[in-house]
Amino acid sequence: xxxxxxxxxxxxxxPELDLPAxxxxxxxxxxxxxxGTAWGVFVASALVVGGILAATGFSIGLWVVLTVVLFxxxxxxxxxxxxxxxxxxxxxxxxxxxxxxxxxxxxxVSVLWTVVSNGIARFDAQFFTYSMRGVVGEGGGAYHAILGxxxxxxxxxxxxxxxxxxxxxxxxxxxxxxLAKAITFFVDVMTGIPSIVAGLFAYALFALIxxxxxxxxxxxxxxxxxxxxxIVVRSTEEMLKIVPNExxxxxxxxxxxxxxxxxxIVIPTTAGGIATGITLAIARVIxxxxxxxxxxxxxxxVNLNPFDDRMATLPVFAYYSYVAPGIxxxxxxxxxxxxxxxxxxxxxxxxxxxxxxxxxxxxxxR
Amino acid sequence: xxxxxxxxxxxxxRPVTQLGDRVFAGSAKGAGILILVVLAGVAAFLLTExxxxxxxxxxxxxxxxxxxxxxWPLLFGTLLSALIALVxxxxxxxxxxxxxxHYAPRRIAQGLGYLVDLLAAVPSIVYGLWGVGVxxxxxxxxxxxxxxxxxxxxxxxxxxxxxxxxMLVAGLVLAVMILPIITAVAREVFLQAPRLHEEAALALGAxxxxxxxxxxxxxxxxxxxxxxxxxxxxxxxxxxxxAIVLSVSGVVTFNLVSSxxxxxxxxxxxxxxxxxxxLGVNVLIASGLVLFLxxxxxxxxxxxxxxxxSEFSGAN
Amino acid sequence: MSKNIEAKDLNIYYGSFRAVEGVNMSIKKKTxxxxxxxxxxxxxxxxxxxxxxxxxxxxxxxxGKLELDGQDLYGAGMDPVIxxxxxxxxxxxxxxxPTMSIYDNVIAGMKLNNKRASRKEFDETVERSLRGAxxxxxVKDRLDKPGSGLSGGQQQRLCIARAIAVQPDVLLMxxxxxxxxxxxxxxxxxxxxxxxxxYTIVIVTHNMQQAARVSDYTGFFNIEGTGKPGKLVExxxxxxxxxxxxQKATEDYVSGxxx
Ligand SMILES: Nc1ncnc2c1ncn2[C@@H]1O[C@H](COP(=O)(O)OP(=O)(O)OP(=O)(O)O)[C@@H](O)[C@H]1O
Ligand SMILES: [Mg+2]
Numbered sequence: 001x002x003x004x005x006x007x008x009x010x011x012x013x014x015p016e017l018d019l020p021a022x023x024x025x026x027x028x029x030x031x032x033x034x035x036g037t038a039w040g041v042f043v044a045s046a047l048v049v050g051g052i053l054a055a056t057g058f059s060i061g062l063w064v065v066l067t068v069v070l071f072x073x074x075x076x077x078x079x080x081x082x083x084x085x086x087x088x089x090x091x092x093x094x095x096x097x098x099x100x101x102x103x104x105x106x107x108x109v110s111v112l113w114t115v116v117s118n119g120i121a122r123f124d125a126q127f128f129t130y131s132m133r134g135v136v137g138e139g140g141g142a143y144h145a146i147l148g149x150x151x152x153x154x155x156x157x158x159x160x161x162x163x164x165x166x167x168x169x170x171x172x173x174x175x176x177x178x179l180a181k182a183i184t185f186f187v188d189v190m191t192g193i194p195s196i197v198a199g200l201f202a203y204a205l206f207a208l209i210x211x212x213x214x215x216x217x218x219x220x221x222x223x224x225x226x227x228x229x230x231i232v233v234r235s236t237e238e239m240l241k242i243v244p245n246e247x248x249x250x251x252x253x254x255x256x257x258x259x260x261x262x263x264x265i266v267i268p269t270t271a272g273g274i275a276t277g278i279t280l281a282i283a284r285v286i287x288x289x290x291x292x293x294x295x296x297x298x299x300x301x302v303n304l305n306p307f308d309d310r311m312a313t314l315p316v317f318a319y320y321s322y323v324a325p326g327i328x329x330x331x332x333x334x335x336x337x338x339x340x341x342x343x344x345x346x347x348x349x350x351x352x353x354x355x356x357x358x359x360x361x362x363x364x365x366r
Numbered sequence: 367x368x369x370x371x372x373x374x375x376x377x378x379x380r381p382v383t384q385l386g387d388r389v390f391a392g393s394a395k396g397a398g399i400l401i402l403v404v405l406a407g408v409a410a411f412l413l414t415e416x417x418x419x420x421x422x423x424x425x426x427x428x429x430x431x432x433x434x435x436x437x438w439p440l441l442f443g444t445l446l447s448a449l450i451a452l453v454x455x456x457x458x459x460x461x462x463x464x465x466x467x468h469y470a471p472r473r474i475a476q477g478l479g480y481l482v483d484l485l486a487a488v489p490s491i492v493y494g495l496w497g498v499g500v501x502x503x504x505x506x507x508x509x510x511x512x513x514x515x516x517x518x519x520x521x522x523x524x525x526x527x528x529x530x531x532x533m534l535v536a537g538l539v540l541a542v543m544i545l546p547i548i549t550a551v552a553r554e555v556f557l558q559a560p561r562l563h564e565e566a567a568l569a570l571g572a573x574x575x576x577x578x579x580x581x582x583x584x585x586x587x588x589x590x591x592x593x594x595x596x597x598x599x600x601x602x603x604x605x606x607x608x609a610i611v612l613s614v615s616g617v618v619t620f621n622l623v624s625s626x627x628x629x630x631x632x633x634x635x636x637x638x639x640x641x642x643x644x645l646g647v648n649v650l651i652a653s654g655l656v657l658f659l660x661x662x663x664x665x666x667x668x669x670x671x672x673x674x675x676s677e678f679s680g681a682n
Numbered sequence: 683m684s685k686n687i688e689a690k691d692l693n694i695y696y697g698s699f700r701a702v703e704g705v706n707m708s709i710k711k712k713t714x715x716x717x718x719x720x721x722x723x724x725x726x727x728x729x730x731x732x733x734x735x736x737x738x739x740x741x742x743x744x745x746g747k748l749e750l751d752g753q754d755l756y757g758a759g760m761d762p763v764i765x766x767x768x769x770x771x772x773x774x775x776x777x778x779x780p781t782m783s784i785y786d787n788v789i790a791g792m793k794l795n796n797k798r799a800s801r802k803e804f805d806e807t808v809e810r811s812l813r814g815a816x817x818x819x820x821v822k823d824r825l826d827k828p829g830s831g832l833s834g835g836q837q838q839r840l841c842i843a844r845a846i847a848v849q850p851d852v853l854l855m856x857x858x859x860x861x862x863x864x865x866x867x868x869x870x871x872x873x874x875x876x877x878x879x880x881y882t883i884v885i886v887t888h889n890m891q892q893a894a895r896v897s898d899y900t901g902f903f904n905i906e907g908t909g910k911p912g913k914l915v916e917x918x919x920x921x922x923x924x925x926x927x928x929q930k931a932t933e934d935y936v937s938g939x940x941x
Binding site for chain 2: 086087090093094097098100103104105107108110114118163169171179182183186187188189190191192193195197198200205207208213229233257258259260262263283284286287289290293297319322343344347
């Protein structure tokens with residue numbers, strides 16, 4: 001969909017260009033820079049900056065930044081002289097926009113690199129098979145936290161997927177009038193709930209039921225459910241809306257009741273899209289830390305009962321290992337990074353699965 | 367769109383529907399209503415639990431301050447960090463979105479889009495660890511430079527924090543986190559710009575940048591604003607990155623590079639809640655309520671702008 | 683199988699807009715009835731009201747009486763789902779279910795309506811319906827392939843097979859050939875000729891020759907102006923409508939002197 005360079009070329013330089021006679025808008029036929037110029041200028045800037053820095057004290061970051069700055073300036077000046085102001089501005093913007101994209105990629109690369117290089121040290125079998133019960137220094141693992149994350153996220157998914165999907169079905173297939181409007185509006189509101197507030201809600205709810213100071217896995221699941229429902233509703237809604245009405249009518253005309261039409265025709269037609277949306281929703285909440293910190297807390301041992309007492313989860317485990325390490329610090333920090341790495345791997349896997357699902361189902365829907 | 371099978375005809379008072387239809391429609395409606403109930407619950411339970419803090423005399427509250435005095439620096443920190451993030455992320459996001467929609471070769475544009483989306487997939491705890499472990503030490507040099515040369519601006523007054531755990535760095539981390547959100551909205555908006563206008567501009571001999579200025583940016587302005595607002599909403603509520611990165615002292619200051627910073631509401635809750643008891647919990651929940659209201663207002667504003675835009679584009 | 687349809691003073695509404703007014707029509711069993719008329723005069727609306735597909739649209743309803751062999755289709759206690767099982771429908775654009783194979787498309791109606799049947803019965807239904815729709819020879823070797831992989835004309839015949847697989851009494855067709863090439867159109871017209879031995883068929887068409895070729899009776903709908911309701915101007919044997927219609931408007935329309 002992007003306006004690639006190709007299109008620019010064909011439109012402006014097509015053989016039979018039928019331009020209206022407005023000469024002032026046409027580029028003044030000045031010279032053009034030869035094709036390789038950009039690369040040449042770039043290499044030259046890199047060398048110049050490198051040379052200066054070599055004399056004053058070298059730093060990679062500074063080198064890259066100054067090279068890009070010099071490159072932008074040099075390109076602008078050169079183009080301005082040869083091609084005129086308009087072309088020069090165009091080239092300058094191109095450099096700025098491309099550089100912005102490069103800047104945006106820096107944190108991604110840096111985060112990935114940091115997490116992998118720091119986390120790989122303890123990415124071993126022990127990490128996945130041991131809890132922290134009785135561990136004071138080295139060793140130990142996040143077995144208990146991984147189980148906790150799976151249990152809590154699983155519970156959250158089990159609650160939010162049916163509620164979210166049914167709500168989306170209501171909005172698309174049944175809803176008209178005021179109730180539907182209200183639901184749409186409040187789902188929007190829900191999308192904006194900060195995760196920490198969802199945690200406070202879950203705590204407040206269970207504090208009133210069980211008593212103050214309560215911590216339990218289920219409360220965390222409730223908090224995640226609050227965060228997950230609007231995502232599921234939105235994505236399912238989008239997908240249901242894509243299903244052409246003709247299919248519904250074809251089904252009705254066969255004497256199939258509406259509910260069966262929805263379950264057997266509409267949802268299967270867009271199942272891939274819905275599954276993708278749900279997978280991404282799970283990926284969104286599985287890394288949530290704040291609500292679990294509040295509603296679930298942390299323990300050192302395995303706790304499989306979400307209705308009884310604290311549970312460990314990967315993000316909270318990483319958090320506490322990092323901010324409240326024991327002595328010596330290093331094993332704790334290592335475990336924090338490895339927990340972060342495991343979390344990242346899970347999230348990336350979920351994202352990849354989502355893409356695969358959407359690919360696999362895409363062509364069938366015409 | 368389809369609706370209910372049956373409509374009141376003058377003759378059939380109660381239209382016939384299948385049992386399955388009634389059950390299914392009922393449960394779909396029930397799920398929708400459940401969401402409304404949950405949301406009402408969120409408001410009600412937060413209010414109930416915040417209430418003791420709202421009515422307690424100042425002498426019983428933490429630090430023996432009145433509640434507003436307790437929350438104000440936190441609110442200030444919340445707004446300041448989110449604002450920094452917004453100021454940094456918005457122009458960057460617009461450029462990134464433009465790059466993907468109009469500059470990158472078409473074949474790889476979608477892949478680049480995925481890359482940016484990956485940024486959104488990174489859990490916030492990871493950003494927090496990265497912020498304090500990598501970005502903070504790495505930006506000490508930058509902040510020293512800012513302090514040396516721009517120190518006369520109150521923002522960079524210093525003294526520069528030696529660890530780099532400053533408001534500026536917290537803002538930077540938040541900027542990275544909201545960048546993909548704003549980019550996604552901006553990309554959508556840019557792709558919706560009418561192709562005909564673009565091609566007309568190019569056919570008149572406009573350069574690519576002139577075309578974007580003429581045909582793409584004006585069309586997307588309100589979309590960009592709402593995208594930025596959504597990002598702002600996210601930055602306001604973001605907890606862990608700020609909680610881990612920022613070294614806090616409860617002051618209210620615009621000094622972005624020193625080690626004395628106000629905390630944010632969300633980060634303060636995360637830091638204090640595990641140890642809090644009694645009235646302390648109620649105070650934290652009250653502050654959470656304030657955060658909820660602020661993000662709600664921001665998000666509503668964003669939606670309002672979006673909706674106004676869709677009305678406009680519908681007319682076109 | 684095959685039943686008569688009787689419409690008495692039928693008014694059809696979209697919300698407060700009366701789209702069709704005062705239709706009186708009787709359709710005999712085992713005949714083909716063509717409905718013709720200018721665009722927007724309510725042919726589709728009337729056709730969809732016969733099997734109660736009309737009320738699927740929000741706010742849409744029907745006044746008057748519609749009978750299928752004396753059974754009041756809009757009577758109290760009449761379930762629209764039951765009506766639709768007796769009156770099948772084929773749409774303007776072919777719409778096979780994209781997630782289903784050709785085989786599953788044909789038996790979709792049976793399966794979704796919980797008809798218990800053995801594999802053998804399903805096989806027989808599929809073959810009978812596809813043969814009935816003149817599609818069997820073309821697809822018998824790829825029954826497990828997706829229905830959306832067929833050509834437009836084949837898809838439309840698949841949709842006809844799907845409609846007749848549930849053995850309805852009546853078959854409604856709304857411009858079934860307008861998205862098809864002449865050869866596929868011919869195939870479907872031949873099919874209609876065969877199908878009328880078993881079914882009552884009502885077909886909407888914009889193609890006058892088609893109406894003349896396939897139908898025994900023709901009804902001409904007209905509309906006085908935008909915003910006015912459409913009306914059935916006249917209905918008679920197709921021969922009569924095309925050679926000596928009683929109404930001036932009909933004559934103008936069938937001879938191409940309309941508007
Ligand atoms: N879903 C709807 N909501 C409101 N009005 C409708 C709807 N569908 C059709 N109408 C109106 O009802 C009238 C009859 O429409 P209908 O589709 O029955 O015409 P038609 O004779 O089938 O036309 P065509 O030959 O173009 O298919 C038209 O004025 C149309 O605008
Ligand atoms: Mg029609």
